Amino acid sequence: MSELGLYRTMLVSRALDDECMDMLARGLPVPHFHSGAGQEALSVGGAAGLRDSDVVIYSHRGYAQLLAKGVPLEVIARDMFYKAGGSNAARGGVMHVSAPEIGVPGREGVFGARFGMAAGFGLAQRLRDTDDVTVCFYGEAAGARGPLYEALNMAVLWDLPVVLIAENNGWSVNSRTEWLYPNARMSAVWRGFDIPVTVVDGNDLGEVRAAVGEAVRRARAGEGPSVVEGLTYRLHPHIWWDDAAYVPAEELAEAQERDPLTLTRAALVAAGTAPEQLDALEAEVAEEVRAVLAEVLAGPDAQWDVEPRIVGVAGV
Amino acid sequence: MSELGLYRTMLVSRALDDECMDMLARGLPVPHFHSGAGQEALSVGGAAGLRDSDVVIYSHRGYAQLLAKGVPLEVIARDMFYKAGGSNAARGGVMHVSAPEIGVPGREGVFGARFGMAAGFGLAQRLRDTDDVTVCFYGEAAGARGPLYEALNMAVLWDLPVVLIAENNGWSVNSRTEWLYPNARMSAVWRGFDIPVTVVDGNDLGEVRAAVGEAVRRARAGEGPSVVEGLTYRLHPHIWWDDAAYVPAEELAEAQERDPLTLTRAALVAAGTAPEQLDALEAEVAEEVRAVLAEVLAGPDAQWDVEPRIVGVAGV
Amino acid sequence: MSSVATETRVLTGREAFRAGIREEMLRDERVLVLGETVRSGGAAGVVAGLFDEFGPRRVIECPVSENGIFGAALGLALAGFRPVVEIYSADFLLAVANEVMNDMAKWQVQHGRPDEPLPIVIRGCMAATEGLGPEHSQSMEPFFLHAPGLELLTPSTPATAYAAMRAALAATVPTLVFEHRKVYELSGPVEGGVIGERVTSGADVTVVAWGWMRHEAAHAAERLAADGVGVDLLDPVRIRPLDLDPVIASVQRTGALIVVEEAFVTGNVGAEILARVAEALPGHPLRLRRIAMPDVIHPYDARLERAILPTADHVVAGIRTLLGD
Amino acid sequence: MSSVATETRVLTGREAFRAGIREEMLRDERVLVLGETVRSGGAAGVVAGLFDEFGPRRVIECPVSENGIFGAALGLALAGFRPVVEIYSADFLLAVANEVMNDMAKWQVQHGRPDEPLPIVIRGCMAATEGLGPEHSQSMEPFFLHAPGLELLTPSTPATAYAAMRAALAATVPTLVFEHRKVYELSGPVEGGVIGERVTSGADVTVVAWGWMRHEAAHAAERLAADGVGVDLLDPVRIRPLDLDPVIASVQRTGALIVVEEAFVTGNVGAEILARVAEALPGHPLRLRRIAMPDVIHPYDARLERAILPTADHVVAGIRTLLGD
Ligand SMILES: Cc1ncc(C[n+]2csc(CCOP(=O)(O)OP(=O)(O)O)c2C)c(N)n1
Ligand SMILES: Cc1ncc(C[n+]2csc(CCOP(=O)(O)OP(=O)(O)O)c2C)c(N)n1
Ligand SMILES: [Mg+2]
Numbered sequence A, B: 001m002s003e004l005g006l007y008r009t010m011l012v013s014r015a016l017d018d019e020c021m022d023m024l025a026r027g028l029p030v031p032h033f034h035s036g037a038g039q040e041a042l043s044v045g046g047a048a049g050l051r052d053s054d055v056v057i058y059s060h061r062g063y064a065q066l067l068a069k070g071v072p073l074e075v076i077a078r079d080m081f082y083k084a085g086g087s088n089a090a091r092g093g094v095m096h097v098s099a100p101e102i103g104v105p106g107r108e109g110v111f112g113a114r115f116g117m118a119a120g121f122g123l124a125q126r127l128r129d130t131d132d133v134t135v136c137f138y139g140e141a142a143g144a145r146g147p148l149y150e151a152l153n154m155a156v157l158w159d160l161p162v163v164l165i166a167e168n169n170g171w172s173v174n175s176r177t178e179w180l181y182p183n184a185r186m187s188a189v190w191r192g193f194d195i196p197v198t199v200v201d202g203n204d205l206g207e208v209r210a211a212v213g214e215a216v217r218r219a220r221a222g223e224g225p226s227v228v229e230g231l232t233y234r235l236h237p238h239i240w241w242d243d244a245a246y247v248p249a250e251e252l253a254e255a256q257e258r259d260p261l262t263l264t265r266a267a268l269v270a271a272g273t274a275p276e277q278l279d280a281l282e283a284e285v286a287e288e289v290r291a292v293l294a295e296v297l298a299g300p301d302a303q304w305d306v307e308p309r310i311v312g313v314a315g316v
Numbered sequence C, D: 001m002s003s004v005a006t007e008t009r010v011l012t013g014r015e016a017f018r019a020g021i022r023e024e025m026l027r028d029e030r031v032l033v034l035g036e037t038v039r040s041g042g043a044a045g046v047v048a049g050l051f052d053e054f055g056p057r058r059v060i061e062c063p064v065s066e067n068g069i070f071g072a073a074l075g076l077a078l079a080g081f082r083p084v085v086e087i088y089s090a091d092f093l094l095a096v097a098n099e100v101m102n103d104m105a106k107w108q109v110q111h112g113r114p115d116e117p118l119p120i121v122i123r124g125c126m127a128a129t130e131g132l133g134p135e136h137s138q139s140m141e142p143f144f145l146h147a148p149g150l151e152l153l154t155p156s157t158p159a160t161a162y163a164a165m166r167a168a169l170a171a172t173v174p175t176l177v178f179e180h181r182k183v184y185e186l187s188g189p190v191e192g193g194v195i196g197e198r199v200t201s202g203a204d205v206t207v208v209a210w211g212w213m214r215h216e217a218a219h220a221a222e223r224l225a226a227d228g229v230g231v232d233l234l235d236p237v238r239i240r241p242l243d244l245d246p247v248i249a250s251v252q253r254t255g256a257l258i259v260v261e262e263a264f265v266t267g268n269v270g271a272e273i274l275a276r277v278a279e280a281l282p283g284h285p286l287r288l289r290r291i292a293m294p295d296v297i298h299p300y301d302a303r304l305e306r307a308i309l310p311t312a313d314h315v316v317a318g319i320r321t322l323l324g325d
């Protein structure tokens, strides 16, 4: 995918984010919305350019990951607002979007299983003798859970085509990364496996692309797993009820300076794209996303017709 | 403790082992006996010379660990044979020997909690402002469990006085170490934490002492956790029902050549101890252990009088 | 700040839980708080302020490492501390089911010290509010009911929240305090709560309910009272060990029992209560029934979720059906 | 080796479980075996020979990483494979309770595909033999009873072992097969087993028992038959979903029910059965009872353990008490 295409995906994700923040500001419910603002370069850089048969296990603010993997915006939005035509008919909302046919199997709610799942998908890809890969994103929370070690040991042992992408965004709810990891680094320990472990500026799309590209290449070539840790920043509060009063204003201001959208735009301009073309693209995307959201919000609610078929239904 | 004293502890453990193997060969039950033969140097080298206020979390064939930490042979034997006067009155047998007053809190049956427990004991030692340490042994099985990562991350983060001793003895039941870990090494990954990770000949008492000694020194000095991996070999089958037919005869013969008792004896002789003195010591220990076991076996069975006080008793 | 409990405090449920912990922390410095985000008050604000008051040696911010945290709690307790461990949402206790039910619950017995206390308090927010989804809404007490060696507390009001936290801190075995999210928001007097309350008295039907369901049942009782149906409503507060005597005595009078429970119906606590009552009164023509969640995981959409959560309406209808049979 | 099931095979329980797995592996190459020591036959020899027969791409030797293994099983199943995962001892399932009950059980429903199969078979040796201690002896079905979205099977004979393994492999939801260690050692015909068997017929008391307890109950029934007491003994084989109709129909005739269960009594499966029966027959003067383990963890010493495991003696005494009341 072209750099411009990647930037477009980042813009779509940010526009979705802006719309949701805006609704929240107006007191409207946006259930389970976890803003992905600030992390679009890492998300898009990590998930774009893969095949449908490659698998991505996304993280809870990874709308940009879903978009980059090919999940339509309207599916994400319908799931978010419990509308018909999403992927899960209000049973999982935006926390459990899936699209198995394009390599998006879903997300676990209690962090942990994603790592074993990644190993399982990688093993499946190996057992089928394909050169497909599995990419698994995770934040500071999931990254401190034991299943990561268990699964990575398996992946190294069996040379599984797994790419782990650590999203070091400074926070886990209101806990600082340095309260959770030595030296505030999530991936350092995995160097001990003698696999490639790369720490990149997660807001630099080019750096992310290079590191993930190499990790994917290795995985496809049967050379086993890699870890890419992207240093980025969560620009918005954890979730709607969080006022993020704990975020130092100066730190946030600095992070805003390094907004991946600004940086990516600047890189595109530096590489010769006309600013006017980008202005037009930005306006177009904003308009498009606004229209999609309006349509989604006007659409019918998801219907709940699944229960009688579930095992063991009984009760009230 | 003197080298001779350490050798003596190794001899006691081996004599216990010999007695148990002998009983098994005669068709007598030795409930839950997991032979520690071949691993005495690592066990004694790892657990000896500690204070009563230091904690050791032992492994399931770590009789030598218990002995080195000061648990009397007769307590171990009484627990093994469900006799009165052991530590647990037949509720845990030899799988759950404990002696909290000398830093032996017990053992978990489902591998995993030992690592968090080690962090907890280490944290307790820190919170009390002591320079006590916690030593935690583990085999290939426990070592592949996620709680190890979780707890070690905490130990590194908080500079806890924890020493992990990996017992790489070639097997986990009938699984080879190389089926379970990349390059058959249990500790390599932890180098990524930038803590001292040392791989030693686990049958060389001197090497073990040096590595564990340095790890303990660091821990006491507040310099945080270390990992020592001892390469050793399980000389006997996993447990009584295992015929160990999967162990290649040649490999076993080689391992027997490197029996830590033979090596330690040779080192003592090389360092000037008279062979006659060692002969006498060996005979004395064998006799002593035989006598203890005979007395234990002739002793009264443990009585079971604890249940009425347990919460929620009901039923048949 | 003063550590003296006054007789007239009115607090929210959240504050009542906190008061129980804080007072014990003031009394005994071996009491520690461990968990994720506890430095900033924890998942639901229950431990808010404690880090500032007691500092980092008493309130220990942990990585999101549930197995490590619970293992550490066991180690700390065996080392003489009294850890109060927060789980971010009670649903996540399944990730430490082994530590809680195989390790902690069995430890002292299998190490031959059944009388030695193992003071570990495990607590966290639980149950359904509105659309939190099935991994942040479940009623977890049935999953932990089967393990010998644990106490389970499920308070329902600020007063029982406070009493339950104090009871947990006084318990000699590892104890789980399930803090219902809706109970956090209630306001009421804190003193005077007891472990086992008779909410209303009545001669027609015995109702057992705890946590939020106590309130649904109380509303139902009120509505039925207007129709002359007397409900003997018991809130046990402690689920394990459960004091069955008042329940059995009540059913002997009423002949009819309904357990109202927020958990999925199959294998819930109500099953145990019905079984115990039936076993205690063989040959009696009893009417026994559970009102509970169907065996359906919580939809994210609160509209849909509301359709399956038990309410006062269900209780009224259930009682009418049971008595009308 | 032949893949054709003959009509006259007599196998041990261990072999019957293996036959069920092996035949499906022959039929469908998406079936994989995963677990610890499975290369050498697994913890109890159930998968012995399968590595040699099917090779390392079908029988996958894993590190002792229960969470990794179960996560991988979920991934494999979502990727179109059909994993059969061995747990080294069923007690250790508590270490993956989150993966089984929060992840696997909910996955398809919360991702909006309730009808999409998630073919994961979880199996392992379970329950008490003689002195294996409380982490290798527990009856685990109650711990997993409460989660919607799972099937639970607890076979009792070679025939039901085979039938249960086939049913598990045919199930569309994650399914747990609890293999009683004592059932491994039984010999018997393999064909003809069904999910839900009437072991003896009788008019005086209904008895429900599964796993090893079916045999204790059968012995009791035989002894009571000599005294003219007729026992209607039902072995459901499948615990969830449980087919209650035959139980209720039987209790309607006998008025008396005993559930014999090896698990700790509090919160066991029997509680659910008693509750369901009581709910189904309100106002009937029923006699309902459980025979089960007391809430006491297994001592290591087999002498002591024998004192608390339910046996035919307990069943006989329990029935006499119930009927004599
Ligand atoms: C096992 C587990 N523990 C705790 C939680 C609760 N939880 C939900 S989101 C979150 C913080 C996530 O932080 P991070 O992983 O850094 O991702 P971010 O929100 O920064 O993108 C936590 C602790 C959980 N879902 N699962
Ligand atoms: C979590 C867990 N999984 C599996 C087991 C079963 N198990 C008991 S001993 C053992 C092998 C132990 O091997 P290792 O750790 O290498 O120690 P060794 O026996 O070689 O000393 C296994 C797998 C267990 N006790 N706990
Ligand atoms: Mg984060």
Ligand SMILES: [Mg+2]
Pocket: B139, B140, B141, B167, B168, B169, B170, B171, B172, B173
């Ligand atoms: Mg080993």
